[in-house]
Every structure is written in structure tokens, then in C-alpha cells.
Amino acid sequence: MKKSLYLIFLFIVIVSCKNLTNKKIEIEATKHTDSLTVQVQQIAEFTGQQVTGVTVSTLGRIFVNFPRWRKGVENSVVEITKDNQKLAYPNEEWNSWKIGSAVEDQKFVGVQSVVAFENMLYVLDTRSPLFGAVLDAPRLFVFNLSDNKLEKTYILQKDSYYPNSYINDLRVDKKNNKIYCTDSGRAGLIVLDMTSGKSTRVLDNHFSTKAEQSYLTFDNKKWENTINSDGIALDNKNDLLYFHALTGYSLYSVPTKVLANANNTEVEKSVKLVAKTAAPDGMILDENGILYFADLENNKIMYRKQDGSIHTLVEGKKIRWADTFSIYNNYLYFTNSRINEVTADISTMTFTLNKIELSKN
Secondary structure: OHHHHHHHHHHHHHHHHHHHHHHHHHHHHHHHHHHHHHOOEEEEEEEOOOOOOEEEOOOOOEEEEOOOOOOOOOOOEEEEOOOOOEEEOOOOHHHOOOOOOOOOOOOOOOEEEEEEEOOEEEEEEOOOHHHOOOOOOOEEEEEEOOOOEEEEEEEOOHHHOOOOOOEEEEEEEOOOOEEEEEEOOOOEEEEEEOOOOOEEEEOOOOOOOOOOOOEEEEOOEEEEOOOOEEEEEEEOOOOEEEEEEOOOOEEEEEEHHHHHHOOHHHHHHHOEEEEEOOOOOOEEEOOOOOEEEEEHHHOEEEEEOOOOOEEEEEEOOOOOOEEEEEEEOOEEEEEEOOHHHOOOOOOOOEEEEEEEEOOOO
16 A cells, blocks of 8 residues: 555656646746847837838948838838938938829839848839839839939839739849849749840749748738748859748749849749748848748748758747848848738837847858
């Protein structure tokens, strides 16, 4: 009898210890996540203004943009100064267009992306407010950051976009003198020649640019939307362009030399499935060839090394639809656009610009 009681007592102790150990592991995991999110530094916040794009110039100037997805957008492009002022860029007049007004050549209508490259700021205007039909041809405004004056305007040609296109993001390829854009409204890529200004559409409705499904899942709830080719990243060392549909889990690449020729048959033959990943929005490559992208559904920022391994950079409540990335001075800058959380009125919602230090290894 005594022996039986002893065995029962020993069993209870072992189970209790195991439960305590499990709790300790859970606590340690929580601490690890918290320690990561603590490293996220908030640069700026915007109440009632849904920020998406961010870019940092070679001199450290920070620019963000606000797409005209609804009425009440105060400015399309803003520069965040060192003393945290939020200034309409390049001035208030460029940002003064209102929904219902006639479009004008030198006013932003629906800015989706800003990219600083060398000493220029490329501003991608979808010309598609409220996700409606394009009011006139989508275009790229190029501003010289030395004097903040308009240097050039690239206007997409009619056969390179559709009435329901939504030109989403861009990368500048200096080697081939091209600009590459994604179309998330109608699946496809656009190749823009920087000298002639000619734009050519490739991978139109191709499996690599099409959305793989019509929803993402957040906390077991479906966020229903079909978003095609969205994020792109340029690998200058290996001469590759990476691209990814937003509602999808496949990362593709195509050689830039093939893409620059804009021969659609050759481009289609050269497309390669690189990896299966989380569903991201924007993407960016650092100088070491590491690809950064979001795991939207799980509040994470991920990175993929050149050996193909995928890792978590940061996760937690400070990551709320990490939309767009920029790298400056060993910091990854990113916006939280909270797209999946928006239902209607955003007047009390806060959207943020943040940064996190990257490993120097």
C-alpha cells in the first residue's frame, strides 16, 4: 500500500514539474518575442492618414506616401524632417488635388509608391483614386533631390496598362537603363525604358504575376481580396528581379537582361519559382543579397538568405501589416499600414513609420 501511495505521489510530482517546465518555455518564448519588438523604434505616426510607402535617400531624407483610397487624404507625399516635421513634398500645390476635380499634369492624384534612387525621388502615381478606373495614364514623376524640382515625367503608354490597372511598385535598374513596375490590379509587369520613355507590358495574366487565392487569414478570419503582382526587389549583383503576388505564397524571379529586352515570350520562358514564402506586401534586398519581406498574416518581418533559408527578423504587435521597406545606415525602415484592420472610418486609427537595426553580419 505504501509503495502504491509513493508511486502515485511520484507521478504527481513529475506531471507538476512538466507543467511548470512548459509554462517556463512559454514565458521564455514570450520574453524573446517582446525583446524583439522592443527593438522596433517608431519614427512617426499618422492619425487618420493611412501611410503605405516609405523610402530613405542616400543622404538620409525620409519620404512617405498616402494612397488616395478614400476621401480626406491630406497629402500624397510627405517628407519627415529630422525634427519630426511632416512637410508636403515637393510643396502643398502638388498635393492639393481633390477627388472629383479635373486631373492636372503637375498634381498628384493617387500615389502608391515612392522610391529614392541616387539623387532622384521617383513618385508612382496610379491615377486611380478610390480603386476606380484610371483617370488618365499612370505615370512616374521624377524629382531632383538637390533642388526638389520636377526633373522628368514618364507616362505609361496605352498598351502597357488597363483601365482597371493599379500600378503598385517600382525598381530602377541602372545597369539596363530600365524601370520595372508591378500591376496589382491586372496581373503583369511593366518595363519602362528610361531614355525613350517607352513602356512595355510583360507576363500579362501570367501564373507568376497572378494572385493564388482571393483572401488572407488573420486570427482565423478571412480578409477577402484578390491582389496580384505587388512586391518587387532588384538584385543588382546577380541581375535578377524578384516579384510576388500579395495574395499568394510564391516568390518568382526573372533575369534582368531578359526582362530588359521586353520580349514577352523570352520573359515567360525565363521565369523561375524561387521559393514558397509567407504572403508579403513590399520587399527589399540589402547589399548582401538578403531579401526582407513581411509575413502579413502573422505580424512578422521575415528575411531570406542567399542560401535559401528563411528566418524571422521581428514579430509581435508592433508589426501590423508591414507594407513597404527601405534600408539606410543599417536600419530597416517600414510602414504599418494596417490594411486588414480597416473597415470604414479611419479617423481615429493610427498608422506608423518605424525602423529596426539590422545585423551587421
